Amino acid sequence: xxxxxxxxxxxxxxxxxxxxxxxxxxxxxxxxxxxxxxxxxxxxxxxxxxxxxxxxxxxxxxxxxxxxxxxxxxxxxxxxxxxxxxxxxxxxxxxxxxxxxxxxxxxxxxxxxxxxxxxxxxxxxxxxxxxxxxxxxxxxxxxxxxxxxxxxxxxxxxxxxxxxxxxxxxxxxxxxxxxxxxxxxxxxxxxxxxxxxxxxxxxxxxxxxxxxxxxxxxxxxxxxxxxxxxxxxxxxxxxxxxxxxxxxxxxxxxxxxxxxxxxxxxxxxxxxxxxxxxxxxxxxxxxxxxxxxxxxxxxxxxxxxxxxxxxxxxxxxxxxxxxxxxxxxxxxxxxxxxxxxxxxxxxxxxxxxxxxxxxxxxxxxxxxxxxxxxxxxxxxxxxxxxxxxxxxxxxxxxxxxxxxxxxxxxxxxxxxxxxxxxxxxxxxxxxxxxxxxxxxxxxxxxxxxxxxx
Amino acid sequence: xxxxxxxxxxxxxxxxxxxxxxxxxxxxxxxxxxxxxxxxxxxxxxxxxxxxxxxxxxxxxxxxxxxxxxxxxxxxxxxxxxxxxxxxxxxxxxxxxxxxxxxxxxxxxxxxxxxxxxxxxxxxxxxxxxxxxxxxxxxxxxxxxxxxxxxxxxxxxxxxxxxxxxxxxxxxxxxxxxxxxxxxxxxxxxxxxxxxxxxxxxxxxxxxxxxxxxxxxxxxxxxxxxxxxxxxxxxxxxxxxxxxxxxxxxxxxxxxxxxxxxxxxxxxxxxxxxxxxxxxxxxxxxxxxxxxxxxxxxxxxxxxxxxxxxxxxxxxxxxxxxxxxxxxxxxxxxxxxxxxxxxxxxxxxxxxxxxxxxxxxx
Numbered sequence: 070x071x072x073x074x075x076x077x078x079x080x081x082x083x084x085x086x087x088x089x090x091x092x093x094x095x096x097x098x099x100x101x102x103x104x105x106x107x108x109x110x111x112x113x114x115x116x117x118x119x120x121x122x123x124x125x126x127x128x129x130x131x132x133x134x135x136x137x138x139x140x141x142x143x144x145x146x147x148x149x150x151x152x153x154x155x156x157x158x159x160x161x162x163x164x165x166x167x168x169x170x171x172x173x174x175x176x177x178x179x180x181x182x183x184x185x186x187x188x189x190x191x192x193x194x195x196x197x198x199x200x201x202x203x204x205x206x207x208x209x210x211x212x213x214x215x216x217x218x219x220x221x222x223x224x225x226x227x228x229x230x231x232x233x234x235x236x237x238x239x240x241x242x243x244x245x246x247x248x249x250x251x252x253x254x255x256x257x258x259x260x261x262x263x264x265x266x267x268x269x270x271x272x273x274x275x276x277x278x279x280x281x282x283x284x285x286x287x288x289x290x291x292x293x294x295x296x297x298x299x300x301x302x303x304x305x306x307x308x309x310x311x312x313x314x315x316x317x318x319x320x321x322x323x324x325x326x327x328x329x330x331x332x333x334x335x336x337x338x339x340x341x342x343x344x345x346x347x348x349x350x351x352x353x354x355x356x357x358x359x360x361x362x363x364x365x366x367x368x369x370x371x372x373x374x375x376x377x378x379x380x381x382x383x384x385x386x387x388x389x390x391x392x393x394x395x396x397x398x399x400x401x402x403x404x405x406x407x408x409x410x411x412x413x414x415x416x417x418x419x420x421x422x423x424x425x426x427x428x429x430x431x432x433x434x435x436x437x438x439x440x441x442x443x444x445x446x447x448x449x450x451x452x453x454x455x456x457x458x459x460x461x462x463x464x465x466x467x468x469x470x471x472x473x474x475x476x477x478x479x480x481x482x483x484x485x486x487x488x489x490x491x492x493x494x495x496x497x498x499x500x501x502x503x504x505x506x507x508x509x510x511x512x513x514x515x516x517x518x519x520x521x522x
Numbered sequence: 523x524x525x526x527x528x529x530x531x532x533x534x535x536x537x538x539x540x541x542x543x544x545x546x547x548x549x550x551x552x553x554x555x556x557x558x559x560x561x562x563x564x565x566x567x568x569x570x571x572x573x574x575x576x577x578x579x580x581x582x583x584x585x586x587x588x589x590x591x592x593x594x595x596x597x598x599x600x601x602x603x604x605x606x607x608x609x610x611x612x613x614x615x616x617x618x619x620x621x622x623x624x625x626x627x628x629x630x631x632x633x634x635x636x637x638x639x640x641x642x643x644x645x646x647x648x649x650x651x652x653x654x655x656x657x658x659x660x661x662x663x664x665x666x667x668x669x670x671x672x673x674x675x676x677x678x679x680x681x682x683x684x685x686x687x688x689x690x691x692x693x694x695x696x697x698x699x700x701x702x703x704x705x706x707x708x709x710x711x712x713x714x715x716x717x718x719x720x721x722x723x724x725x726x727x728x729x730x731x732x733x734x735x736x737x738x739x740x741x742x743x744x745x746x747x748x749x750x751x752x753x754x755x756x757x758x759x760x761x762x763x764x765x766x767x768x769x770x771x772x773x774x775x776x777x778x779x780x781x782x783x784x785x786x787x788x789x790x791x792x793x794x795x796x797x798x799x800x801x802x803x804x805x806x807x808x809x810x811x812x813x814x815x816x817x818x819x820x821x822x823x824x825x826x827x828x829x830x831x832x833x834x835x836x837x838x839x840x841x842x843x844x845x846x847x848x849x850x851x852x853x854x855x856x857x858x859x860x861x862x863x864x865x866x867x868x869x870x871x872x873x874x875x876x877x878x879x880x881x882x883x884x
Contacts, residue, residue, distance in 0.1 A: 361549035447698035482714040505698035
């Protein structure tokens, strides 16, 4: 054991190993932070999304730091609702309803157009009424011009009015909402690509006629084109959640997989070689059968026919890897080690079988195991990603591979949402390289035959 | 005793062949059980058939006046007929062994949903149609990787400690990422940003009529996947070969030969390459087997119409015969190659004696 620690200390001489260990430390730190900041159930809830969770996020928005690389100021999301400032006037109408009126004000100072405009309207009533709420939306441009976006639009308890999808805007102003409502209405005939947004203070006046017992509130969201540290995906989810949670998941998957398979294979092959006879034969036969079963196809079958749970996949993959190539390699080494004189000596003084295996036989080969074990971690990390890219990722867990898969199925590269692919891919690469750098350095330290060359 | 040796050799051969054959059978049977979900897939199929039969009968206007009990009986009869046609009326246990025997006899049966481009339902034809595309892509890439790493590894082992050696060693960790992963980056750079190379597929659509142009188009589509595969394994491969050759060139007999004053080329060919041949051949054979399955993920990323993609489509549609068919081909190839490897060892490496098998090195 002391010898191993001595060798590990030697790792300090390898800059790549030091760098790799630093990266692994960083990843572990991120994982700990993530698990504390976003507890597991919360992460799953956020990743599942659903109504109300990500409503205020823009769709497919690039990360905010892309702003640094463009000359223009990119629009961020603006959320205004009548709860923040502004006065709300209420006046009763002769037919028993009442009229509620208020204005939503916001400043627009960006050089590009927003990505979407949505008005979330709510008319909560104490009881269900057969009467409908009707409301109108008046858009006032910074230059004082006005445009009636909607008049007497009817709704019940709540509504999401996708203003940018309203076709009447295309008809009247020559462009979809997000362009039409941010340029001078006089530019009607100008094609969208030649327009520039009109900067200044916009006012959206909302007038609603509601049943007497109801209230009326509205929230206007002018979705930007950049959001958060990592951007958002097609379901408005903040990618930061997935990128953060992908870290502990990748580390756990990689480490459990690598430790599990390497150690079990190692111990089993040691036992098999030591006891020989039927134990050895049995292990050899299992290995022989197992080598004919291709692993990835079996995983695909499991994913397709049974379950896509990440942990089931891990278990199956481990089960299939235990009796694999490692069994054959280790066996050859153990066969050699078995004949060593010191084992002969141990047997002579009457050591028990298991004692010989665990105290003498296995430790002798550990130096070979260590690099192999570290080098196995990346393959597990990329296995998870690969399964996810095939669409066999765990449906509820936010992993890096899942993000890449989403991006691929939404043609992110084709549409130019590069951040969506690059961010998880870089993290995968960092994780893979970190372990691999340490592994190769270990290989050089623990491969004594090479150092004499 | 040559006679005794021959007998032992024969016994060894038979034992190896039988165990390898048993391994294939067991592996295939496990595959069949998994693909059929232990028989559950049959239940799903039966209920699917019943549903389609029921809708066909109840929506038929000719049956509108019939009483419900008659309709129910009609559905039942028609469904039973359909079960019998597809063999679903028999016990799954019996069916699983039928699957196994059809699979082992290599008459791979007929696909349930998939069909070949020429419209055939025969699994054999479907596989044969996809095989060339996998072979051309993975053959090119793997041969390139194999010979490149062999050559570079040998060259580096003779330049141990030089800057180029240190460069390759320090780049070895790049192979932690598999080929498909680099594929995504290559697509990002060359297809998305620069728009100079195709996004995937094997030929441009529509395929050119002229065979030369067709070949050129295939070559163009191969650039990115082949590069991705090379990136995914070149450096660690070269590193591995270099270390391997270094270990072998530190053997005593190499030192002896060096002391005898042999030229470095002769030294390399006779004293380093020769004893390492078994391992190199193993690597080559295993690589050739690996070819067949291609890399399912790489074919998915590049939308390459090969065996891996076929396999994936087959699992997606639960097309049992096709899944089993692909696995059969793979199982046989692997078993035969492992079996053959033992003999190649005996031929090229005099140190490995063909005896009880305890001396096997793989």
